[in-house]
Amino acid sequence: MKVKLADKHGFCFGVKRAIKLAESHQGGITLGPLIHNKKEIERLKNDFGVTVEESVENLPRGSEVIIRTHGIPKDDLAKLTQSAEKIxxxxxxxxTKPQKICEIMSQEGYQIIIFGDINHPEVQGVMSYSSSEPIVVMSPKELFGAKLKEKVALVSQTTKKIEDFLGVASFLVQRCAEVRIFNTICNATFDNQEAARHLSQEVDIMIIAGGKNSSNTKQLLSICLEHCQDSYLIEDESELDPQWFTNKKTCGVTAGASTPEWIIERVVRTIEGYKG
Ligand code: SF4
Structure with a gap:
């Protein structure tokens, strides 16, 4: 089977930076998983003794605590400052950018609208920086019936699709007197999505490697499905089903921003071994 890798895929700047920091603080504890990739979290635990604690209350006093790439709520940061030996x-x-925007714009009297998943740790962290209750939506439809103010400020979860963000922006522009729009979708997400969009139009099957709880990986799957019905999200090569490749000639591969290169290499090698 011929395999084509997306021009841009895999580890982004933010994840590379976080992993380097974790590796250089052996025995550290991350508050929530550092990134959304179980295999990489396991590697950090086995090779560097970096463990995960879900709640700030359960952290042993005097620990070295690593804040995850997604950030944490402002209150948790305040508690950590009191209890941790080192942060x-x-x-x-x-x-950090949408966190700061929410803090400043809410202080200036703007109602904060966040386009994103309210259950995602990044969004929960960003929300906590708004001094007034923000509105969090996954689509413009969810804004119907919302009590919108005259002045609103819009930010996005970093890993969202730009077209969907523009849908929310357009809804607000038509209804509010003043709308401040901040495109907080990160460059790595945008580049990976564009490369996946392009590649999924020229192959018979697309494989997206990444954590099933990773927002940016799920967005990649949704983009690939728009152009290639045979698109599959897998965490590693063990989830590949050889039957998917029957009568296929070319397979495209992309990977989420938190998928390490060693997983991508194994996935590619396994697919190259299929006959098609
Ligand atoms: S996907 Fe973007 S926001 Fe998330 S860690 Fe990577 S660079 Fe940062």
Whole structure:
């Protein structure tokens, strides 16, 4: 089977930076998983003794705590400052940006609208920086019936699709007197999505490697499905089904921003071994 890799795929700047920080703080504890990739989290635990604690209350006093790429809520940060021996901040700068925007714009009296998944840790962190209750939506439809103010400020979860973000922006522009729109979708997400969109139009099957709980990986799957019905999301090569490749000639491969190169290489090698 012929395999084509997306021009841009895999580890982004924010994830590379976070992993380097974790590797250089052996025995550190991350508050929530550092990134959304179980295999890489396991590797950090086995090779560097970096463990995960879900709640700030359960952290042993005096620990070295690593803040995940997605950031954490403002209150948790305040508690950590009191209890941790050392805080290593691996929050991606692309995530810090919407946090700061929400803080400043809400202080200036703008109602904050966040386009994203309210259950995602990044969004929960960003929400906490708004001094007034923000509205969080996954689509413009969810804004019907919402009590919108005259002045609103819109930010996006970093890993969302730009077309969907523009849909929310357009809805607001038609209904509010003043709309401040901040495109906080990160460059890595945008580049990976464009490369996946392009590749999925020229292959018979697309494989997306990445964590099933990773937002940017799920977005890649959704983009690939728009152009290639035979698109599959897998965490690693063990989830590949040889039957998917029957009568196929070319397979495209892309990977989420938190998928390490060693997983991508194994996936590619396994697919190359299929007859098609
Ligand atoms: S996907 Fe974007 S926001 Fe998320 S860690 Fe990578 S660079 Fe940062």
């Amino acid at each position: 290593i901040d691996a929050t991606c700068p692309f995530v």
